[in-house]
Amino acid sequence: MALTPVENQTPAFTGAVAAASGAFFGLFVGTAQGSGFLGILIGAVLLGALGFVLAGMTDKEKPLRWAIFAGFTAAGLLMGGLAAGVVGALFGWFAGWFVFWLATSRYRAHLAPYLTPGQVLWHYTFRVICGSIFVFLITPILVVMPLSFNAQDFFTFTPEMLRFDPAGYSLKHYQDFFTSESWQDALWNSVRIAPMATVLSVGFGTLAAIGLSQPHVPFRRAIMAILISPMIVPLIISAAGMYFFYSRIGLQGTYMGVVLAHAALGIPFVIITVTATLVGFDRSLTRAAANMGAGPVTTFFRVQMPLILPGVISGGLFAFITSFDEVVVVLFVGSAGQKTLPWQMFTGLREQISPTILAVATILVVISIGLLATVEMLRRHSERMRGMSPT
């Protein structure tokens, strides 16, 4: 419920704040259309005027909001067809909500009464900043998805697509991915390389982390630094070094070579996550197990492993994604016979800008989301089972 009693704001205040945020949005829209300054001006005037006029009419909020919504939708439709209509509708909905949210001081209601106006402003500025970061991180990924349904062979939003005409969309790039030999080879290579590299990284990384967490191991920090180094050294340098080394011992251009290279890249992730879970591991448990007659191996699998499993799993996940996403090292260490999906996407982007790449990207994004969600669910489930809810 409301923490603070609120009253309506003056038109001047509402108008000014609305104008400021209008200018903020206008800057982005205007820059995208070619003139940031014009965008600021139009955004500020539009929202400022709405705020100033509507601040006195808060008693008729509902019909007025519908009117704004309808007005912007119609303006969008008239100016640029269906797509612009949708944008207009979204903007109209937001403008109506935002102006009345300001005018009736609803923004103040759930905040503590003793906050100064400056603190209130910061409270919302902070949220806008966080929101902007999300938008900038996610929009590039979201833009790719509709383009992958393009009926044309270019990275272009065609007029048909913008009109939401079904003829502008097609699944042909997905079909191309599933029928083209080179894409299927690449997929198959990725699927063969990544799990093997993950198994090796998890095995070596977990053992290394456990070993390095023993206080009596000499040169622990130095060994740790060396094992972590693939994460810190620029990838291109690791790749060039691996290329010459692997060439001399006959591993360059072989399946095992790529798997070993990717395992080396994945090990640091496993070490870091497992070391982190080992920090909270109670050593007296292993002594208790030994006291009851369990050998070191039994102790490891029956006592230690179940407790550090979340760290092992998330490290393994990172190792898997590292291998699955990796393009630099495989270009050096692999040969065409080990062409992975990222490699195929890389050359595809350079030589032929085909939306098949976007279709693959969309599939990979969906798989990644699915994978992360599954692992997170499994982790929570197992923690609940063991009564170890995260604290």
Added chain:
Amino acid sequence: MKLKTLTALAATTALVAPMAMAADMADEMTIVSWGGAYSASQKNAYHDPYSANTGVKIINDESSAEAVAKLRAMNEAGNVTWDVVDVVAADAMRLCDEGLAMEIDPDTQLAAAPDGTSAADDFGDLLVSECFIPQIVYSTTFGYRTDMVGDTPPESVCAIFDLDAYPGKRSLQKRPIDNVEWALYCDGVAKEDIYDTLSTPEGVDQALAKLDTIKDNVVWWTAGAETPQLLADGEVVMGSTYNGRLFSAIAEQNQPIGMLWDMQSFDLDGWIIPAGLSEERKARALDYIMFATDTQRLADQAKYISYGPARKSSAPLVGKHAELGIDMAPHMPTDPANAGNVHIYDYEWWADNRDDLDAKFQAWLAK
């Protein structure tokens, strides 16, 4: 402890190394090319029939763009994994000079024409290097948006410098080759004097000054796919790229793009065989080259992409597009209707001046 680790490492290596060797000996070869529609045309015209005849599995590596650097690295590491490499003539010359490609004898190692003409005569002047087996003639030329040029489609290459008649952006390749020649040509230098003019520092300045007039309106491209994409987007009104890319955007993807053939710049693309292959692999690579560059095979490739076959004897055999059924001859850069005014790109001049011009061009770009 330490000894054990070493033994384990040695054992692993010993286990893995034979596997690596085994892959090498298997009946397969790695052919390096440019990717995209071009690799597809080679697969249809050369690889598939060759595999069907001989049972050799062909792996396509799309690394031609960095072929020179990679071959150098392979040579240094003593581990050449490529069998046949598709490169442009200029790269073939560099590789040949550095001893990274093997020399080919056209009389014994290439197929003669069906009428008995020797391969050396059939390829003629196009055998520009001892290591290079020409495959296609392509051209770098301009495409323009037919819906953005009004009623007066450009007819001369100098339209790229005419911002009044054709406002908007143009895309040019991010290198001096071709661009400086076009600039001098459009600045009034006679075609036969272009390289003499460029040999003087004033000539280079003149070319860059001409390019300066449109610098703010240029999108610089590095990959052949970029100009078709920019044209399809309507981001540029005209742009240079390889003629086959424009053909596929126009004929296969129905984009509103027109061809501007004036002053198209001819170039050659073909095969080299890396130096340092084992005898067995060398024999197989030579066998493939003998097959893939014969008269019929070169003509077959033109069914899939609009690049002209490098053999004179192949030209009469060029037929229709394999899927669209359109006549391919009028889309070839070598067709008389298209080759009225061509720019003959001087390999030797560029081999001598490339580094110098590149440096000046990059400095100019950064200004």
